[in-house]
Amino acid sequence: MRGELAGIAVAPDGTVAIAPGGAGPGGHSPGRIMTIAEAGAYDEAFRPRWATWSQATARRLIAGGVRVSTCWDVAAVHRLAHGGLRADPGYVWAGLRGLPLDKVPATGAEPDLFSSLEETGEPAGADGHLRPEWTRGGWARTPGTVAAWAALALQAAELQRQALGGGKAGDAGAATIRSESTVELLCAELAADGLPVDRAAAENLLSAIAGPRPRDERDAAAIRARRDAVVLRHAPAGASADLRSPGQVRTLLAAAGIDVPDTRAHRLEEFSSSSPLVAALLEWRKAERISTTYGYSWLDSHLGDDGRLRGEWTGCDGAAGRMTASAGLHNMPAVLRRAVIADEGHVFVRADLGQIEPRVLAAVSGDRALAAATRADDMYQPVARELGVDRPVAKVAMIAAMYGQTTGHGGAAARRMRQAYPVAMGYLDRADAEARAGRDLRTYGGRLVRMASGGTPAQVAGRGRYGRNALIQGAAAELFKMWAVTVRSRGQALGAEIVMCLHDELLVHVASEKAEAAARLVADCLDETARWWTPRGNVRFIADIAAVRCWADAKG
DNA sequence: CCGTGGACGTA
DNA sequence: CGTACGTCCACGGC
Numbered sequence: 001m002r003g004e005l006a007g008i009a010v011a012p013d014g015t016v017a018i019a020p021g022g023a024g025p026g027g028h029s030p031g032r033i034m035t036i037a038e039a040g041a042y043d044e045a046f047r048p049r050w051a052t053w054s055q056a057t058a059r060r061l062i063a064g065g066v067r068v069s070t071c072w073d074v075a076a077v078h079r080l081a082h083g084g085l086r087a088d089p090g091y092v093w094a095g096l097r098g099l100p101l102d103k104v105p106a107t108g109a110e111p112d113l114f115s116s117l118e119e120t121g122e123p124a125g126a127d128g129h130l131r132p133e134w135t136r137g138g139w140a141r142t143p144g145t146v147a148a149w150a151a152l153a154l155q156a157a158e159l160q161r162q163a164l165g166g167g168k169a170g171d172a173g174a175a176t177i178r179s180e181s182t183v184e185l186l187c188a189e190l191a192a193d194g195l196p197v198d199r200a201a202a203e204n205l206l207s208a209i210a211g212p213r214p215r216d217e218r219d220a221a222a223i224r225a226r227r228d229a230v231v232l233r234h235a236p237a238g239a240s241a242d243l244r245s246p247g248q249v250r251t252l253l254a255a256a257g258i259d260v261p262d263t264r265a266h267r268l269e270e271f272s273s274s275s276p277l278v279a280a281l282l283e284w285r286k287a288e289r290i291s292t293t294y295g296y297s298w299l300d301s302h303l304g305d306d307g308r309l310r311g312e313w314t315g316c317d318g319a320a321g322r323m324t325a326s327a328g329l330h331n332m333p334a335v336l337r338r339a340v341i342a343d344e345g346h347v348f349v350r351a352d353l354g355q356i357e358p359r360v361l362a363a364v365s366g367d368r369a370l371a372a373a374t375r376a377d378d379m380y381q382p383v384a385r386e387l388g389v390d391r392p393v394a395k396v397a398m399i400a401a402m403y404g405q406t407t408g409h410g411g412a413a414a415r416r417m418r419q420a421y422p423v424a425m426g427y428l429d430r431a432d433a434e435a436r437a438g439r440d441l442r443t444y445g446g447r448l449v450r451m452a453s454g455g456t457p458a459q460v461a462g463r464g465r466y467g468r469n470a471l472i473q474g475a476a477a478e479l480f481k482m483w484a485v486t487v488r489s490r491g492q493a494l495g496a497e498i499v500m501c502l503h504d505e506l507l508v509h510v511a512s513e514k515a516e517a518a519a520r521l522v523a524d525c526l527d528e529t530a531r532w533w534t535p536r537g538n539v540r541f542i543a544d545i546a547a548v549r550c551w552a553d554a555k556g
Numbered sequence: 557c558c559g560t561g562g563a564c565g566t567a
Numbered sequence: 568c569g570t571a572c573g574t575c576c577a578c579g580g581c
Binding site: 242245247288298311317319320329399404469470 | 568569570571572573574575576577578
C-alpha cells in the first residue's frame with residue numbers, strides 16, 4: 001500500500017472520494033466517500049501516493065486540517081513531460097488518450113443544465129473527451145461524481161506512468177516526477193502557512209522609507225507631492241514632469257542636458273554623481289517602489305492578523321520550471337527582510353545553495369574535470385588555476401558560457417575553457433544549437449522546454465541563450481525542489497516548517513531548541529538529493545546554513 | 557475598460 | 568552577465 005497510487009478528489013464542500021489502487025485493503029474497490037479527517041487517517045495508515053488533478057486538492061485538504069505526505073500531481077507531471085503551462089484535466093486527458101487537442105471542449109461553453117451528468121454519470125463523452133459540465137466543476141455535485149473524478153485522477157496518473165516509464169525507484173527522471181508532484185503539496189502549505197512577518201517592525205521600516213501611514217486619500221496625495229518636490233526642485237527653471245511617467249522624465253532630463261534612450265537606473269547611474277537631479281530621482285524611485293508595491297496597502301492585503309504574509313505559490317513557471325509566488329514574496333526588497341522575524345521561541349534555519357549553476361552544469365553534462373572542481377568550497381578557484389587566469393576572470397568566463405554573452409567574444413579565458421571542460425561546453429553548445437534550430441529541449445530531470453522556430457537573426461540568437469539558460473536554470477530548479485520536498489518530509493519530525501522558497505534559498509521555521517537538529521537535517525537532505533543527481537557521486541553541492549531570528553541577520 | 561511596455565525588485 | 572518572474576504605473580486604443 002505504501003507508495004502505491006490511489007486517486008483522491010475533494011469537493012468544495014469537503015466531500016472526499018478516494019479510489020484505492022493496487023491490491024491492498026479496498027484495492028480495486030469502487031472507491032469510498034469520506035470526510036477530510038477520515039482521509040487524513042487513511043493517509044497515516046496506508047501512506048499511498050495520492051493521484052490528484054492539481055494543487056487544488058491539497059488546498060482543500062489543508063483547509064480541512066489534513067496534510068498528506070506524497071502525491072502524483074497530474075498537472076505537474078503533464079507540465080514536466082510536455083512543457084508549457086496548460087494542464088487542465090480536459091487537456092491532459094485528451095493528450096493521454098491521443099485525442100485531438102484542438103477539440104477539447106471549452107469549459108466556458110454554455111452550461112446545459114448538467115444534462116449529461118444526470119443522464120450517464122460518465123465523465124467522458126462519446127468523442128472520448130471529458131465533458132465540459134464535469135471539467136467546469138460539475139464533478140463535485142454528488143458523492144458519485146466526486147468518486148468518479150477521483151477514479152479518473154488515478155487513471156490519468158497511471159496512464160502518465162505508463163507513458164513515462166517512471167514513478168518507481170530508479171533514475172533521476174522518476175525522482176523528478178515525484179518531487180515535482182510533491183512540491184505542489186509544499187506550495188499549498190506555503191500558501192496556507194505564510195511567511196512570519198512582524199507587523200510593527202514592518203510598519204516602522206515603511207514609515208522610515210515611505211513616510212507615515214496616510215490617514216486618507218488627500219493625505220496620501222500630499223505625501224506623494226512632498227516626495228516629488230524633493231526631486232523637482234533640482235529641475236531646470238520652468239521644467240517639470242510627472243515622475244511616474246518615463247516619457248516625461250526623459251524629456252525633463254533632456255532639458256537638464258542629459259540625453260538618454262530610456263531612464264532605467266543602470267543607464268542613469270553614471271550621471272548620479274554629477275547631477276543632483278538624477279541622484280534625487282534614483283532615490284525617489286526606491287522610495288516610490290516601496291510605497292506603491294510594498295507599502296501599507298501591501299501589508300494590509302497580504303499580512304494576516306496572525307503575522308503571516310500569504311501569497312499563492314506555483315510549483316513551476318512556464319519556462320524552465322522554477323517556483324513562482326505572488327504577493328511580492330519573491331521580489332520583496334531586501335531591506336524589508338528586517339521585518340521577517342521568527343515567532344517567539346522559534347528561529348529560521350536559512351540555507352542557500354552555493355554556486356548552484358556551475359555545479360549543476362558539472363552534474364548534468366557529466367564533465368569529470370568540472371566535477372573535480374566542485375570538490376572545492378569555492379569552485380572558481382580551481383577553475384581559475386586550470387585556465388591560468390584570475391578568479392574574477394574565470395567566473396565571468398564560466399557565466400558567459402552558461403548564459404551566452406552578447407558582447408565581445410570572451411577572449412583567451414573562453415578558449416581555454418573549451419580545452420579544459422570540453423564535455424560541459426559541448427553540452428551548452430548543443431543546447432544552443434538545438435534551440436536556435438527551433439527544436440525542443442529537455443532538462444536533466446526530464447522537463448520539456450518548448451522552443452519556437454524561425455524568426456529574425458536576433459530572435460534566433462536570443463533563443464540560443466534562452467535554451468542554454470533553460471537547461472541550467474531548469475536543472476537547478478529541479479535539484480532545489482527535490483531538496484525542498486526532502487526537507488519538508490524529514491522536517492516533520494522536528495516540527496520544522498518551510499516558510500520560503502527563493503530559487504536557491506530555503507527558510508525553515510522551527511522551535512529554537514530544534515535549530516541545530518534542523519540545520520543538520522537540511523544539510524543531510526542536500527547530500528541525499530545530490531546522490532540522486534550524481535550517480536557517480538563526483539559532484540559536490542554545498543549550502544550555507546545558519547540559524548537566525550531575523551531573515552536579515554543571515555549574511556546571504 | 558483593457559492590453560502594452562517601462563521600470564525595478566528578487567534569484 | 569544572461570534568463571525568468573510579479574507588480575505597479577502611464578499611455579493609447581477601444
